[in-house]
Amino acid sequence: MVAVTLLAPVLLGCLAAAKTCTNVTVPVTIMARQGMFEVPTLQSNFDATTFALNFTTQGTNFTNASLTGYQTVNLPANISAKYCKPDNDSSASPTVQVLSHGIGFDKSYWDLPYNDYNYSYIDVALAHGFHTVSIDRFGIGNSSHGDPLNVVQAPAEVSALYDITMMLRSGDFPSVSTAFNKVVHVGHSFGSAQTYLLSAMHPNATDGIALTGFSMNATWLPQTLADWNLHLARLNQPLRFGNQTVSRSSRWTALFFNTAPVQLLQSVLQSIGIQLSPYQVWEEIATTELGDLINQWNATVAPIAQNVPTGYLTWSDFTSNIFAFLHPGMFDIGLGIFSEMTKQPVTLGEIFTLANGAPMINPFTGPVQVVTGQRDAIYCGGDCLNTGGVAASIPAMVKSNFPDASVFETVIQPNTGHGINLHYNSTGAYEAIQTFFTSNNLGGY
The missing domain is CATH 3.40.50.1820 (Alpha/Beta hydrolase fold, catalytic domain)
Incomplete structure (x- = not known):
């Protein structure tokens, strides 16, 4: 039974x-x-x-x-x-x-x-x-x-x-x-x-x-693949899955590590006449691929570049992650973002x-x-x-x-x-x- x-x-x-x-x-x-x-x-x-x-x-x-x-x-x-x-x-x-x-x-x-x-x-x-x-x-x-x-x-x-x-x-x-x-x-x-x-x-x-x-x-399954909006993993998170390296001695990365991404992007937008609140800027970073591109730059330990082939894919961003894996309102947003930062790819095979x-x-x-x-x-x-x-x-x-x-x-x-x-x-x-x-x-x- x-x-x-x-x-x-x-x-x-x-x-x-x-x-x-x-x-x-x-x-x-x-x-x-x-x-x-x-x-x-x-x-x-x-x-x-x-x-x-x-x-x-x-x-x-x-x-x-x-x-x-x-x-x-x-x-x-x-x-x-x-x-x-x-x-x-x-x-x-x-x-x-x-x-x-x-x-x-x-x-x-x-x-x-x-x-x-x-x-x-x-x-x-x-x-x-x-x-x-x-x-x-x-x-x-x-x-x-x-x-x-x-x-x-x-x-x-x-x-x-x-x-x-x-x-x-x-x-x-x-x-x-x-x-x-x-x-x-x-x-x-x-x-x-x-x-x-x-x-x-x-x-x-x-x-x-x-x-x-x-x-x-x-x-x-087709709905899931459509939601994922598949990207090459090495392009989605280049510091983890590509062959990029982080040099903390460089002037640019030193500046970035000492400047919160929200504040940095907000100041750039303000310079071209776009006024967004800190929360709006944070949401733009966290819920689009921009978050995937930069979220490892502020990691305590720089990731080891895996340099995976292009047949390794991943979903596009945190919103795709939510659709496939999470029930809105019933998870810690911080844990959700953590899962996006640490996500692993899927192979064509x-x-x-x-x-x-x-x-x-x-x-x-x-x-x-x-x-x-x-x-x-x-x-x-x-x-x-x-x-x-x-x-x-x-x-x-x-x-x-x-x-x-x-x-x-x-x-x-x-x-x-x-x-x-x-x-x-x-x-x-x-x-x-x-x-x-x-x-x-x-x-x-």
Whole structure:
């Protein structure tokens, strides 16, 4: 029976765990059969727009039209991961949660360094006795990058996830001596899609899964790509994704670091007769691509230029971020801007493999939980409860994809958009996941 739960908001910071975390680099072997696609090399933001138009044109299948064949990718890669355990852990056989982020994020999604980590999923999981391993997916963040069209695709990323899982089970995970008898997987969005594929391809690899920010309904994918107004990542945030460097010794940057961007822009506008209040100037900076262009110049530590190829894309600005990931009025504006400053790109190959070839019928026999914000725009079109009476919710329909699951549960988090962890009431979702695993004998105190 499908259980649909509406969770009341839970105050942030209600649970915290003294923890020990270790950043590790995990060597894996990518082994995946993947599509080979051919599209014109992107050279400008205009080309990114053309790609999005081609991809979303109704009545066409741009993925199939661009597919030229298949190849087996076989290459070594390094996955950046963070392993955490509670300081007071006394369990002889702890359960480890493997956490996979979605598009636009990296592993920090699970342990957001904002407002003294009050939005930390990892803190809540550790407070319930779990260990965690959060990863930068292959091709993203501090993990190995690769060709953004024909290498960094969903199957390659699932291959890395499988290797990491097997290391945790065998006791070969770097810097961790424990061989975990119970390994569960938690994903968000594209990370949930990869968790779904992992459980379908390797049903014995995981003991339980929680799919957050997820449904099997792809109706709103064209809407999402249209909202993103895709730009080349290296042009959108050149100091992070291009090959630009910041020289703080230069006279211009020294001036800029000592002058608030709001005051600087306001004075420039006043010099040409445009009178805007400080708030109006701030809003112009924060909600347009101007914010992306300059927001790293005032960072405490200058970013390391990643110099990613043009096949790495991102959404245009903070307003696009809000539309796709956030429910207005239910998130801290400061955290929203932080998420824009630290956003991660998406590759052409990931866009082509968003559906990732996962079978509609998943043979996994363990417990499955789907946790999605009620106002999720990407997977529910903004209202997960609007199903026309055919089901309790859009995410609840995922039950038909898991006919052999021992337990299936749906949680609808109220007043929450797609990026669950960025909302005021995120801990309500965090708690629901820990309770689900614990109640199904998958660890916890």
